[in-house]
Amino acid sequence: AQTTAIQELLLSCSVLEQIDFAACDALRKTEGSAALLRYCAANDLFLSQDARYPNSYRLHPLFRKFLAQQLHESSQHTLKSLHLSASEHFLHHNQLFKAYNHALQSNDAEHAAKIVDDNIVMFFEASDDPAWRLVEQLPRHVLNRYPRILLGQAWSMLHLWKFETAK
Numbered sequence: 001a002q003t004t005a006i007q008e009l010l011l012s013c014s015v016l017e018q019i020d021f022a023a024c025d026a027l028r029k030t031e032g033s034a035a036l037l038r039y040c041a042a043n044d045l046f047l048s049q050d051a052r053y054p055n056s057y058r059l060h061p062l063f064r065k066f067l068a069q070q071l072h073e074s075s076q077h078t079l080k081s082l083h084l085s086a087s088e089h090f091l092h093h094n095q096l097f098k099a100y101n102h103a104l105q106s107n108d109a110e111h112a113a114k115i116v117d118d119n120i121v122m123f124f125e126a127s128d129d130p131a132w133r134l135v136e137q138l139p140r141h142v143l144n145r146y147p148r149i150l151l152g153q154a155w156s157m158l159h160l161w162k163f164e165t166a167k
Helices: 004-013 021-028 033-042 061-074 076-092 096-105 109-118 120-126 128-135 147-159
Strands: 047-049 056-059
Touching: 004 021, 004 033, 004 061, 021 033, 021 076, 033 047, 033 056, 056 061, 061 076, 076 096, 076 109, 096 109, 096 120, 096 128, 109 120, 109 128, 109 147, 120 128, 120 147, 128 147
Parallel strands: none
Antiparallel strands: 047 056
């Protein structure tokens, strides 16, 4: 029973765990998400303000899952586009792990690998072990085209004294 703008906002933001004004605007490719998010929160549309961050919201987990399922069933192209937009937004804001994860969720392993390759030092410096695990999610045929990633993986394993894994 909501307006098209509210429905579109909620569907678009269902790909985000934490919804902030800038991310929401980036996914919707328009401004004005702040007012809509505040409206949704004020009218009990399963959206609540994140206590830790004043301009950030979260969808109720079950409602988010429902919206994600609706999006998945209605348009794979839209879902992929939203994840790619989220990836670009987070990349622009140096949130590499979020950018990487959204690239993978869009089924664009090449884009995910490029994020790591372009930011190899920051990616592995931020956290060796989790970064290594994330890179392991890339298909081997994609990973083999990025020798710096393989080198970064090996270096992080050597740094953690995991010599056999580094081999």
